[in-house]
Amino acid sequence: MIKETFSPEETFAFGKELGKNARPGQVYTLIGDLGVGKTVLTQGIAKGLGIDEAICSPTFTIVQEYHTGRMPFYHFDVYRIGCVEEMDEIGFDDYVYGEGLTMIEWANLIEEILPDHFWQIMIEKDLEKGFDYRMITVEEVGKA
Ligand code: ADP
Ligand code: MG
Known part of the structure; x- marks a missing residue:
């Protein structure tokens, strides 16, 4: 699935839809360069899970846990x-x-x-399509 967005708000809204549709036990991986919108998307996902607390990148902790949504949310940054x-x-x-x-x-x-099975989310820029353009590709990996 490919979603094109043209503003941070649209990326957030797409993340929110992903969060609303998420099922317990799912694993998402998130790939994209610095400043591409990974945190914006993650904040949307959290919102879609019903989490209202602030989401920040877990840069110094590897994993940040949130337990106030309709299922636990485990946000890893393994950089x-x-x-x-x-x-x-x-x-x-x-x-x-x-x-x-x-x-x-x-x-x-x-x-x-x-x-063996996860969903890969990739966010890419394309400056020819504008500074705020992002292409978000969601791909199921390793489906049985
Ligand atoms: P990352 O976590 O990937 O390093 P951030 O989510 O922290 O990136 O930052 C993305 C930046 O890009 C923000 O400043 C945001 O306002 C900006 N931006 C511009 N257009 C978009 C878009 N379409 N989607 C997401 N972010 C966008
Ligand atoms: Mg980030």
Whole structure:
């Protein structure tokens, strides 16, 4: 599925739809360059889950948990992990195979420990289409 947006508000709204449609146990990965809109989309997803508290990037904590929505929301940013073994230490599998929605930024860095089935979300710019243009691609990976 491809969604084109032309403002942060539209990206937020698309995230909100994703959050509304999310099911417990799903895993989303999120790929895109710095400043492309990953946090904007994540804030929308949280809103769609019914989470009203502020969402910030979990840059120094690897994972940020939110428990005030209709299911738990686990927001990972694995950019700063040293090696995948570190993910075992924080109990990665308990999140991924748990009853919440797991969202992983920079998931390509931990490819070998990703579950067999997840949804990959990629956000890209195209300056020819304008400074605020974003193309958001959602792709199911590893469907049985
Ligand atoms: P990231 O988390 O990927 O580093 P952010 O979500 O923090 O990026 O920032 C995205 C920036 O791009 C924000 O300043 C936002 O206002 C701006 N922006 C402009 N157009 C869009 C769009 N269509 N979708 C999302 N963000 C946009
Ligand atoms: Mg961000």
